[in-house]
Amino acid sequence: MIGHYAAAFERDQGCTEAEWLAWLPGAVRGHALTLPSPGTAQVTIDAGRLELAWHALPPRQIALVRLPRLAIRFRFVEVDEAARQRFMRYFDLYMQRGGG
Secondary structure (H helix, E strand, O other), X not given: OOOXXXXXXXXXXXXXXXXXXXXXXXXXXXXXXXXXXXXXXXXXXXXXXXXXXXXXXXXXXXXXXXXXXEEEEEEEEOOOHHHHHHHHHHHHHHHOOOOO
């Protein structure tokens, strides 16, 4: 998790698209979620929205282990910084898997 979230950024997520789509409704915590086309989603946040777009990346390989990856683009439109921070803090906690 990071302390500041820009209006637009990209990151890798260690999961398959099926896993991402299964986790996404819980991660948006009651905000309206739509999937307008394959590889995209929109989340309503107050009067604005978060636009998400993703595509598969080559798996990360460590020795004999292959881990799936998605490239995910986040773009907040008309969402103020405070709302962006609140939303992403929960989103990141929800999406955190394993580890300590």
